[in-house]
Amino acid sequence: MFQHSSSGTKKNFRSEMQDKIDSELNSLLSQSSNPRFPPNIQFLHTIFQSCMSLGTRRTLGVAPFLNLLRDLPCGPIFSDCTSFNADYYNWERHAGMMDFLIGNANLLVLDKDVLPDDKQQIVLTIKPVDLRSFLTPIKAEVTNILNGSKLEADPLMVVYMKQRVLNEIAQKLLGRQPADVKVLVEEVAEFIVELDKITADPVKPMSIIPLSELLNFPQKLHVQSFLDAHYTTIHQWILTDTVIVYDIDYLNRLGNLISSTSKRTIANYLTIMAAWNLRDYLLVGDDIDRTWRHCVQEISQLDLATNLYADSQAPSNFKEIHGFLDDLKRYYAKKHSQPTHVEGISIKMGLPERILDENSLFKPYESVSLDPNDYFGNIIGALRVQRTYELSRIGSRLENDESVNNPQLSPSLVYNVNENSIAVPLAVLQHPLIIPGTGATLYATLSTFGVVFLQMLAKISANLESQTEDYGRKMQCMADAFNVLMNRDTLFSGKDISNEITKSIDMADALNTAVSKYLDWQKETHIFEEQKLPGFENTTSVQQLFLGFTALHCTASGISVESPEELIINSIMKNSPQFSKSFSCYPATPLYNDRGQSCV
Incomplete structure (x- = not known):
């Protein structure tokens, strides 16, 4: 039955939905520029055209990324790094300044969520490093190589990571020959293996504490330096602010690992992982498979792209759809053993007012100076503005129809534990x-x-x-x-x-x-x-x-x-x-x- 039904089908249904979203956005972004277009659309068109200028991007190579690194803390694995000095190096400040540039690979990851007992109050969250997207393919390859043998996995993982991943990052993105940075790369590989060990537990218990307790809790970490590097410039926090810390004991484990690791290794780790996290915004060497789809998917991260898509694709019957889902929820609760919890789930759908108001939505982006010949600078500038806005919302309250995390252009439902809500993105409809x-x-x-x-x-x-x-x-x-x-x-x-x-x-x-x-x-x-x-x-x-x-x-x-x-x-x-x-x-x-x- 299933084989017969599947005949000729190429993709799963979510991939099919994502393809349709990408195609629609490509059509909207590919329209000929018109000075009569609103500023938000002109802004997106400029970024898209700079992304599609593959020849210019290939000529620039990694230069835009290296220029960015020169203005940030860095490790000696970057040959033009002039700011690293082991005697004065502060990893907390380095990690804090990297923020979204390093993403979930940062040693401490800042985010936002709501309080379980006040589901509209937005608060700061701090999470452990998450290396799954980096390590999962590496672990799979190492497992295949081991093939059930009794050899230790850690040494093999270090060798494989160094030879097949980190050397390539150092060479292609940082311009270093593997032979010249052999020791530095091996140190980072060993650090990543140890870092993975202290974050391997998938269960991350949540601690809700005042910020003052967080600043005083870890003996070997200086969390305030981490916050002051970037977050303090966005949000004027006070010691009584509430913060959610996931796996608070991770701070102790991280402190112990940091204290036994050289400062250059930590600096090089943060530098390498920033290169890895930003690699897709660059065209390097034999990158020949880039298409309009890559550009659309990268630009889709911007709220401006959601606004553009919603103008042409948002349904008009959100209330009817919500009623259908609410009825299904109540039916499921009646048939199952957790009626109270399921009945309490809120369904978040529709578009928040700020997404629909293109004028106020675009205002933060006005500070971004676009260069038609620098896609990397354009997208990083736009993402930086959006990240700043997201963090600035900490301390405020959600709108009634809003979820703290609802990626509208991703075709998957999103459950938030603290909100006890299911967000229904526009892309699902x-x-x-x-x-x-x-x-x-x-x-x-x-x-x-x-x-x-x-x-x-x-x-x-x-x-x-x-x-x-x-x-x-x-x-x-x-x-x-x-x-x-x-x-x-x-x-x-x-x-x-x-x-x-x-x-x-x-x-x-x-x-x-x-x-x-x-x-x-x-x-x-x-x-x-x-x-x-x-x-x-x-x-x-x-x-x-x-x-x-x-x-x-x-x-x-x-x-x-x-x-x-x-x-x-x-x-x-x-x-x-x-x-x-x-x-x-x-x-x-x-x-x-x-x-x-x-x-x-």
């Missing part, structure tokens, strides 16, 4: 999801948009009960379903499939809830068959709900026998008694549900 109010059948809406929303509710509920005995039972039950459906001697031999099992539980929960909701609707309305799709006149509406669900999750890789996608979908169907009933499955077939029960 498009085909292939069938949105309420478009005249489509309810089975089509539930099988796509409805299931995506219900899957988020299922994931939230699963996180609440993940350590319980009942959830362990669900995992084992779903694992048994996988065992029935796959040949362990071939595709998945020796591989950990816990992620696939967890995903299957969430999706099965969502689908079963959607089917139950539809059956209840049929009973209430006495509408037992809706309009059929062409070519499917002989199927029932319930069957079409199942078919719509499988079609949504089709990918090209799903065509392969025993692909992860096929196994996930088939395990979900096996856990749906209504699937067996609707399609009259024979007892001998793998998807037959002989117990009339479900793991979820």
Whole structure:
């Protein structure tokens, strides 16, 4: 069934949605410049055109980045670094000044969130370094190289990271020959391995404390120097301000690691990771695969791009869509064991007033001086202004319809624990999801948009009960379903499939809830068959709900026998008694549900 539905499909549905967003923005940004355009549109056009000037960018190479480094603290791995002196080096000041330039790879990461007991009050948050995007591909390669051997992973990771990643950064982005910086690069690689060890725990407990306590807490860190380097120039904090610290003991672990690490290693780490974080804004050497899509996706980070997209694509029936989701939320709560928590989830959708007001939205960007021949300088300048605005909001309050984190041009729902809210970005409200109010059948809406929303509710509920005995039972039950459906001697031999099992539980929960909701609707309305799709006149509406669900999750890789996608979908169907009933499955077939029960 799944292989048949997936025939010819190339991408998953979120990639398809992202492609449509990118194409629409490309069309808007590629229009011929017109002096009559509002300043915000002219601003975006200039940045886009500078990004598309590939010849100019390739000629400039890394020069714009190196010019930026010359005005910042740096490490001796950068040959033109004149500011580094080990006797006076202050890593907290260095890290604080780098801020968004180094992103989540910073040793302390500043962000904002709301208080759990005041869901509109925006406060400062401090998080540990997050090296997942940097280390995940490296760890995967090292695991493949080890291939189950008993060799120690750490030395191999240092060697691989140095030879395959850090040397390339030093050579391509910092202009250093690997032989000349061999020791410096090895020191950074060893530091990254140790840094990963003190942040490996995925659970980050939250501490809500006054800023005064944070400044006095860590004995080996000077947090005020970190804040004063940049944050203090944006927000005039006081000692009684509330701050959220994730994994507060990380500060002690970081202090111990820093105290045993040379200052040049720390300075070089911050320099190298800034180069790695900003690499995509540069054209270097054999970078020949850059297209308009890269430019659009980078510019999409700007709120100005959201405003531009919303002007042409925002739906007019936000209230109707919100009502549909709120009804699904209440239905899910009634059917499950966490009614209070689920019922308390707020649904944030629509666009905040500041995004719609292009004049006030553009005002901070007026300070950015654009150069048609310097894309790197243009995008960094615009991102810096936006970052400054975001941090300046700390101490203020959210608008009623606003979430502290709602990337409007990303086609994924976003759950915020402190808000206990699900943000529905503008990018989600498009085909292939069938949105309420478009005249489509309810089975089509539930099988796509409805299931995506219900899957988020299922994931939230699963996180609440993940350590319980009942959830362990669900995992084992779903694992048994996988065992029935796959040949362990071939595709998945020796591989950990816990992620696939967890995903299957969430999706099965969502689908079963959607089917139950539809059956209840049929009973209430006495509408037992809706309009059929062409070519499917002989199927029932319930069957079409199942078919719509499988079609949504089709990918090209799903065509392969025993692909992860096929196994996930088939395990979900096996856990749906209504699937067996609707399609009259024979007892001998793998998807037959002989117990009339479900793991979820």
